[in-house]
Amino acid sequence: MICGAQLYTVREFCKTPEDVAKTLERVAAMGYTAVQASGICAVDPVWFKEQLDKNGLICPLTHTKVDLLTEKTDAVIKAHEVIGADYIGLGWRKLQNGEGYEGFEKIFLPVMKKIADAGKLFMYHNHGHEFETYEGTVILDTMAERIPASLMGFTLDTYWVKAGGCDPVEYINKLSGRLDCVHFKDMGEEKRMEWVGNGSLDFEKIVAACESAGTKYAFVEQDNCNGEDPFECLEKSCKYLKSLGLK
Numbered sequence: 654m655i656c657g658a659q660l661y662t663v664r665e666f667c668k669t670p671e672d673v674a675k676t677l678e679r680v681a682a683m684g685y686t687a688v689q690a691s692g693i694c695a696v697d698p699v700w701f702k703e704q705l706d707k708n709g710l711i712c713p714l715t716h717t718k719v720d721l722l723t724e725k726t727d728a729v730i731k732a733h734e735v736i737g738a739d740y741i742g743l744g745w746r747k748l749q750n751g752e753g754y755e756g757f758e759k760i761f762l763p764v765m766k767k768i769a770d771a772g773k774l775f776m777y778h779n780h781g782h783e784f785e786t787y788e789g790t791v792i793l794d795t796m797a798e799r800i801p802a803s804l805m806g807f808t809l810d811t812y813w814v815k816a817g818g819c820d821p822v823e824y825i826n827k828l829s830g831r832l833d834c835v836h837f838k839d840m841g842e843e844k845r846m847e848w849v850g851n852g853s854l855d856f857e858k859i860v861a862a863c864e865s866a867g868t869k870y871a872f873v874e875q876d877n878c879n880g881e882d883p884f885e886c887l888e889k890s891c892k893y894l895k896s897l898g899l900k
Contacts, residue, residue: 784817
């Protein structure tokens, strides 16, 4: 399993193409071999691929804005082809009620099908609200039951599974085969986000479960570094995960 850096962690340092180039260089120097493009400024895909290659990085996954996914699907697919990304992700969607969930299917199923026809996969990233119930069933379970694996995978976020009141290992096992990409994020006291290995989540068990589930990429994400340098947080997470055998 490859250890990647979710660039959303360092989004404040990715506001210009020049910043992005410097950030990729810093991330590669830490030992990361992959990144997820999310929260960065608009960049030319050809230029971005050049920067990735320059630093020995790959970018298998993005989080892409809703309007681009729904209104410029073909262009999004082409951009992902250029940078070599097989996974096209949606970072957030409000699904707390029936209308929200039904609306999600209506809007995104056609997008998923077009992405699948192009040989790529739409990836859904969870937060905590997907562990609420809709018609008596946990929303995330409903998604997994109603939408086939050929159309949608899950970028399961370990922190948000726990914040939603569930066990990350249980959900990794439940979604086995649909978790090519995951987000590794730790939880401290009072639900404080922590660098991986500095919180309460059992990442030895999480890593083992991901390996069994067929996970290819584990992206470190820390939305809030609580005043610490986000680059230092990424580096600490990387060192810890490398000690657990990630590449």
